[in-house]
Amino acid sequence: MLVSAFEEGCVADLNEIVGDLCAEGDVLDALVADLTDEQWAAPTPASGWTIAHQIGHLHWTDRASLLAATDTDAFAAQVAEAWKNPAGFVDEGADAEAARPARDLLADWRAGRSRLADVLRDVPPGTKIPWFGPPMSAASMATARLMETWAHGRDVADALGARPAPTARLRHIARLGVRTRNFAFDVHQLPHPTEDVRVVLTVPDGSVWTFGPDDAAQSVTGPAEDFCLLVTQRIHRSDTALTAAGADADRWLDIAQAFAGLPGAGRATTTTTEAGR
Structure with missing residues (x-):
């Protein structure tokens, strides 16, 4: 849920x-x-x-x-x-x-x-x-x-077989995904990251959404839709165009979870249909 x-x-x-x-x-x-x-x-x-x-x-x-x-x-x-x-x-x-x-x-x-x-x-x-x-x-x-x-x-x-177009409403989900970073580490019983992460997301109209300090040493970049799909566990990381710079940012993308509860199973790669809820 x-x-x-x-x-x-x-x-x-x-x-x-x-x-x-x-x-x-x-x-x-x-x-x-x-x-x-x-x-x-x-x-x-x-x-x-x-x-x-x-x-x-x-x-x-x-x-x-x-x-x-x-x-x-x-x-x-x-x-x-x-x-x-x-x-x-x-x-x-x-x-x-x-x-x-x-x-x-x-x-x-x-x-x-x-x-x-x-x-x-x-x-x-x-x-x-x-x-x-x-x-x-x-x-x-x-x-x-x-x-x-x-x-x-x-x-x-x-x-x-439909594909609704991404909208500016995704910003709410992206913000929540960013704000739940430490929670994702908590539910996996991992220590919180020690460094800030700059998140830079692009949207189809050419806009860029940014979260986190400008001078953060670590970063996550890529399409906003991919980020939202990842934090809601509707896509496997390998099937996104997201990139991470820094060990904490990289680990985060493996375990990202913007919803409460036990660690979700996540979604497998496109070769299978198993999905988290």
């Missing part, structure tokens, strides 16, 4: 992030709106997950997010139940949703993500929303939902 692994305040305005979250959902909605039942059952790059599982998981997580933002006691009970099966509750939720009629799942996902957007916009400044990991601000939760919608949407697109 992709959820924000780092809470340190969001630079972007909450309304902007929620708007981008809605836009990312609309892109995915357009991909699945007219699918047949057979297409809903099509396998995706995530091992064992169909398109229905992908949408079902997004709906399950949107619903959990909504509960966390509106009923903390009920959400605490859900967390306690989930941790009875920490390695399997994500798959269980996806399985249950995927077993429903596609038209019902689609309608509920649409209603749920719309409701969540409205609720997040109204969260008072300074409020922390509980989660399966550390509590988050509304802006961080919206960023996490955008990251997950985009990543699972990419799995759906891959299953359908």
